[in-house]
Amino acid sequence: MLNAIRRLVCLFLVCACLAPTLGCVGLFANFLNVVGVGLMPAAFPGLEEKKVAVVVVSNSELFGPTSTSTELGNRINRLLAKKVKDIQLVDSQKIDNWIDENGWDMIDFVSIGRGVEADMVLAIDVDSLSLHDGATMFKGRTNVHVVVYDMQSGQEVFSSSPPQIEFPTTAGVPATSTSEREFRKLFLDAVAGRIARNFYAFDINDDVAEDVVTLSRI
DSSP: OHHHHHHHHHHHHHHHHHSSSTHHHHHHHHHHHHHTOOEEOOSOOTTTTOEEEEEEEEOOTTOOTTTHHHHHHHHHHHHHHHHSTTOEEOOHHHHHHHHHHHTOOSSOHHHHHHHTTOSEEEEEEEEEEEEESSSSEEEEEEEEEEEEEETTTTEEEEEEOOSOEEESSSSOEETTSSOHHHHHHHHHHHHHHHHHGGGSOEEHHHHHHHHHHHHTTO
16 A cells, blocks of 8 residues: 555656646645545654754765764754654754764764763764756755664664655756755755654655745745
């Protein structure tokens, strides 16, 4: 049943994105409600009522210790704070200070979690982030690996390596319609949403309309 729904969603997503107006997205959202597609449950609800340190690492040249990686981490923090019940998030500056003082090797996430007195560490490894599709189009692509570590046991309790994240999911955005800086912000919003929703229930209607609604901001 779930596979059938996914195929249905993909079909109508293509139709919605090819439509000339946003009205078709609204019609599709209504259709999903009629057939009973609602909230998708959290893949891992275990961050509720926990103190969580979000740590983003990457081998991408677009990432640096105080640039895009920090921006992505902050976006994820904001979503978790809003969506996850009674979560406490370790301040990113506290995490950065601990890394600077301890010469962290970007591998041992348990040590950083215990160092900042977290209950859980949400570790995000971002690989090969890119923003361009040729010389004249923007299209964001990245692969992410998401792991949650429990500080009490020191063990991995959740892991996810989803398919490559693409934004937009269909055609790219002409470089003449926006700046690279503005497109990067939209792409990071999309990546943060795809990562954070592992930890709270989300409305599949919102996911279907994401490209159209977000790109309408350009």
